Amino acid sequence: MSKTQKETGKAFDYTLLKRLLQFTKPYKITFYGVVIAAISLSAFAVLSPILLREIVNTALENKDQELLLNIIVLMLIVLVLEVVSQLSFVYYANWLGESVIKDIRIKLFKHMLSFKMKYYDNSSVGLLVTRAVTDIQRIGEIFSQGFFMIVSDLLKMVVVAGVMVFYSWKLALIVFAIMPIIIYATRVFQKAMKVAFIDVRAQVSNLNTFVQERLTGMKIVQFFNREKVEQEKFRVINEKHRNAWLKTVWYNSIFFPIAEIVSSVAIGLIVWYGGLRVVLNNNIDELGTIFMFIQLSQMLFRPLRQIADKFNVLQMGMVAANRVFAILDRKDTITNEGAFEKEEIKGDISFKNVHFGYVEGEEVLHGISFDVKAGETIAIVGATGAGKSTIINLLNRFYEINSGEILVDGVDIKDYKLTSLRDKIAVVLQDVFLFADTIENNISLKNEDITLDTITQAAQEISVHDFITSLPNDYQYNVKERGSMLSSGQRQLLAFLRAYVSNPSILILDEATSSVDTYSEQLIQKATEKITQGRTSIVIAHRLATIKKADKIIVMDAGNIIESGSHKELLKKGGYYYNLYQAQFVADEVA
Known part of the structure; x- marks a missing residue:
């Protein structure tokens, strides 16, 4: 028919x-x-x-x-x-x-x-x-x-x-x-x-x-x-x-x-x-x-x-x-049958032989396994399409994995109440989305527990307050649709502030320093150092300068983990990461 x-x-x-x-x-x-x-x-x-x-x-x-x-x-x-x-x-x-x-x-x-x-x-x-x-x-x-x-x-x-x-x-x-x-x-x-x-x-x-x-x-x-x-x-x-x-x-x-x-x-x-x-x-x-x-x-x-x-x-x-x-009648909703919830999450993360594909029969991740200890900062690097952002999507349960397990504090994320899991994770994306509303409402997202005083104090702690007060009506400044009244760097700074005030146990920075000017990048680096303190952090970045201090760096290619270790360890191996480093930093020095 x-x-x-x-x-x-x-x-x-x-x-x-x-x-x-x-x-x-x-x-x-x-x-x-x-x-x-x-x-x-x-x-x-x-x-x-x-x-x-x-x-x-x-x-x-x-x-x-x-x-x-x-x-x-x-x-x-x-x-x-x-x-x-x-x-x-x-x-x-x-x-x-x-x-x-x-x-x-x-x-x-x-x-x-x-x-x-x-x-x-x-x-x-x-x-x-x-x-x-x-x-x-x-x-x-x-x-x-x-x-x-x-x-x-x-x-x-x-x-x-x-x-x-x-x-x-x-x-x-x-x-x-x-x-x-x-x-x-x-x-x-x-x-x-x-x-x-x-x-x-x-x-x-x-x-x-x-x-x-x-x-x-x-x-x-x-x-x-x-x-x-x-x-x-x-x-x-x-x-x-x-x-x-x-x-x-x-x-x-x-x-x-x-x-x-x-x-x-x-x-x-x-x-x-x-x-x-x-x-x-x-x-x-x-x-x-x-x-x-x-x-x-x-x-x-x-x-x-x-x-x-x-x-x-x-x-x-x-x-x-x-x-x-x-x-x-569509059944495309994320199953939310888990009953487990915690007031506090330490931030231990484990991916165990995770397979996933956006399209049936076309895998993007081929049996990914890695561990992140609470309070650690790990970085994930690799070429475009390697599967870096996919890991972030799966951790937030935006998609269901094909097989394997993803654990947070030793508990499968499917066993968590969805709201409980996402309450403990904050994400700063490369493409920051802001609503046509005030800066205050874009930061709090109308959460009654996040007051203007809380936002102001947080902004001062990560050095964003001066930038906001330089705008007309400061925290009541309307950024218009998708934040069109702000530069990409300014939008990124607000995204950091939004993540910081939510006080997450797990912080994810997905290409958060790309496509910004030098001044904004310096502010973002300061904000990054502040908001990653004492919490599990996953940083995805093309610019390797931003991840030198990471406790562990995971190198991905075509949906597989091909290397892992600290910055110095990976340079000594002379492998994929070393070649990326040479391509970026040697070229910069020549320039």
Whole structure:
């Protein structure tokens, strides 16, 4: 079965709707209130045509002014009650929809927070944003404009049909004879629109994904003069988006005039047949019935025309729900079944014959084994792609290993509660991510235990305080999206401060001194010496000058450990590390 067929599914997916209705349980009172309002609407809607019939057949024929006034007052009361019911129905149906999607969105975001990094490696950020924002909003429309509206309209049609049969089964037959034409047209329209809207959703996702990626990578676009190329790509994608929507407009422009013509034909037949009976039988009572049937036929046909549109809303919501539930049903979360947690971790680390690959069948680490004693500083060096950063990802359990063991203080990391393990590890990455927020919030990450005084004291201890106070509003300075208002060196300094204030037992520095200016590097070196004191530290670096003082240096190549020892020991061996050293330092001396 093709992807389109799978997404299209049934015209009305009861199983999916039932699953959605589970989210209304916390709002039972509102749910039943909406149902009652829908029933009330159906009752009040048919009362006005019935009262109009009484005015024409009784009050006007008998010239009874008092009865006429009483019926008009009654019609006003019915109208007010109908307006109140309509207002209650629309407001609370929308309120229920917004409440449901609030809960679904929270559940979806919580679920996405627990995904393995592998899921994000293979997923488009723009597509996930579409799922979490646009698609979930479509789900809300199932309640506000889809399901309840359809139920209300169907209920109204049943009541209207019953009243028609009760007052004149012959005129009712004329109306019912026209209905199959509208029903058939509605069905054809609904099928065509469902396919069209699936295309619309796909094009919306493509558009969001494209814009998200290009805005994020705007520097690359401009650095390499790719503006015209990207503009042309955007034009093509945008044109497909427009064409997808135009297809829905085309179907609407065909269907609604046809429905209007059929409805007008029905009214013409009612007037012709009813009027003929009045003329031939001289029966003035038929006039009121004709007026009533004209109104009732509109009440019967109008929902039919609108139901097609509401079915589209419902189906768009169903397609969106399918996509959102597909994410909620994914099992790409890190298993968090461990119960072990410690107030303090010493920091002993052991990798025992660890095998791992990001892609099945393609190993990145081939049986890695090494030990780090608590309080030691070890460095990991090697060429790009050797597997250095992979070790850091595995220690934090961003990915699950294929085989082997990773132990912290002699306990397998799978046996730790995930939050307990990560609370004891701090990481400073080469590519520092900062939120569009103040420096204080970027350091504390809204952790209530980390106060401004704590941050200030920590910043003074690692010599970052002067740099921060030189900025406007110092710790309240907004760094904007991804820290764009700061240099790469300044962002690195904030990353060191963020790691330091978390007071970790294990500190990881992943290329933390690369791509920074000399002044920032000197500050980072001072910060490194301070924050590595008394805690287990793992340093990944290309610049070998930053790791000379490490207790042990592990040299990796192609997913294997090929050498290990201190700086002096490795130089004496004259192996891979010696060659790296010669390449960097001899070249620098010549320069």
